[in-house]
Amino acid sequence: TSTLDDKRKENRMLHLMSEQDALKRVQEYLQRKGVEDISPIAREVKSEGVPDRKNVVLIFMESMSADLMGSFGSDKKLTPFLDSLYQQSLSFSHFYSSGIHTNHGIYSTLYSFPVIMKRNAMKGSVIPLYSGLPTVLKENGYCNLFFMTHESQYDNMNAFLRTNGFDEIYAQENYPAEKVVNSFGVQDDFMYQYALPILNDKAKTGEPFFTVLLSISNHPPYVIPPFFHARSEKPEEQIVEYADWSIRQFMNAAEKQSWFDNTIFVFLGDHGKMVGTPECEMPQSYNHVPLMIYGKDIRPAVHEGFGGQVDVAPTLLGMLNMSYLQNNFGVNLLEEERPCMFFTADDLIGAKDSARLFIYSPDNQQEFKYKLDNGKLHTTADDEGFGLLKDYCFSMLQCTEFMVKAHQTIDRSVDKTMK
Template identity: 25%
Template sequence: KLYKREGVEPKPNVVIFILESFSKEYSGAFNKNTNIKDFVSYTPFFDSLATQSLIATNAFANGRQSIHGMSSILAGIPTLKDAFTSSPYSNQKIQSVVSVANDMGYDTSFFHGAPNGSMGFMGFGNILGFKHYYGKTEYNNDADFDGIWGIWDEPFFQYFAKTLNTKKSPFMATMFSVSSHHPFKVPEKYAGKFKKGPLEIHEPVGYTDYALKQFFETAKKMPWYQNTIFVMVADHTNQIAYPEYEKAMNRFAVPILFYSPNPKYNLKGEISTPTQQMDIYPTLADLMGYNKKIRSWGRSLVSDKKEDHLIVNSSGVEQFIIGDFIYLFDGKNFTGIYKLDDLGYENNLLGKINTPEIKLGELKAKAWYQDYMNRVINRKLN
């Protein structure tokens, strides 16, 4: 795909927050139209930022685990039944937002407050070509270690802002948060500060939201801030409180948000058509003015080009949202076809209707699956 964009000078800095377990279900701004009675939000800062951002309110993760989120968001490679990142095929040349940024002369860095090498991020980050990695080792202050996963989000986000302030623009940096994770604790000094809900995760989600607010307080005083595009997205979903989010497709429902203090990027409004983590990379390549071809199964969410959505993920069976229908495909046969609003898979239309649209949807799903397998196995991801 090619997205042509003129006059993107100076190039924007790009900052991506991949927020651990930050399901769509926890955020008010993303649930205005879900008709959940007495909905409660646990993300006041995120909700306020959303009012000044371009948000996708009908967005889905392309995988189930943190490392799947990393490959989907940064490289536009989803996880099917078998995880790409743990397969022998992951170690190949991969075009991604990292390679695009490197190609354009950006400084590229990845931040994750966990012990270096944990969760496979460092290894996959090397494959993607990040020039710098900042983990618990580089942070170098175990007083801020949560005892299990990594450095608490609030101090690590401050370190993130300060480290970015030492870099020459343009830079592209990714922060993978750690605190909203089992066993769902917050620092002792914040006992009682964040709203506790019916789920254990609600309190640490409030803490990470607060850490984000503190990050922006620090960052907006810095010279690079004004010309930066910020992206926020969950890696995957987690605990569920509302029956609406128990539905099979909603188990992948995540928030996606693009924000920039610079009005020239025009990142405002709401996208209500189905979107996915895989759309983030082409959107950023477009906004950065890459102007060369990219390999992408997602689409730019800010392009004038009309592109149809093809959303894909897997809960053991591959799930596709194409047009007005959801298709379940086991690699050989379709096992279910459902209307787009039947997120709980209650009324299987397989064999009951066979319109041209359904036939075309089946063809597209099979063609996509074939293309994915071909590119992954024959090392054509660059």
């Protein structure tokens, strides 16, 4: 299956600009010089003092578009807990998913590489190797755990994650058969309940843990538990209420545990979903997602700069005061600024700054240009700003293609350790 996947149309190389131009431009945009024998964008990240060995719990919120939250203008009151958390966290208002599928969110968030259109970068005839958040934390003595609701091998997750830094995977195979409600396995609240005693056991070892919880309930076919009573009448809104409630139950339970005060909690959408009426060829509700970082010593604030899933790992590692060799496209959002953010959908590429949205279709080389006015999109004539957006997203994606093709996706010291 992996060999056939390699030959699929979406897995063919993307040609947006010359590789050498792309490498040069990305080095300029990210202010990198590269590290010999690793990659042209690798760099040493040096932190003073000792690392902060806090636990990290990262929750991927299935299909959680920013447009579903009151914090971003929704008047449906579907996410009361997440909205309260948004005010108590280091939150990011202009944050975007790399793509529009769960495998995209996992790959980009954990390993800080952009995704290319429909492609599932975790698949391949040979399991690809990456250094990223799990491998750096593992080097620093963390135990890495991943909890999902469905079968572990879905989207090649089990093989890819175990190969790239995770110690333990918990999935449908581990759960009681009577708790499986549909083809995507168990529901969110059960997975959260299942994870807590395991995290308690890890905490007793005295070593820090990194835990990823991949929710699924906000994905059709929707199953509303009989014990949950939603305010809304529409199933697609009821399930958002349930997803929000499940996270509240998890956090209320976690708050009672001994490890809670020594833990950083990260909440982000794996991708969004269609909310309301499409406003353009690439509805922004699919890629505009929330990011909230919550913890005892984290000062609440709303970060207005642009960011994306590729930036989560460098930002967290900066907060943990860790030194490491970075070999990816992410930036520490608390220390560096992006002029814009880029993202993809199945057939389109997008880039956005505070005034413009640029969309490109590789299939027919068609471009779409929009100006932003009070949050509304309006088609507009070309200007210099669109050229910058095009150059930014084209160079980032073409550089990604080069590094993946050249197998420059790892820190070689990590590769030797794994071998």
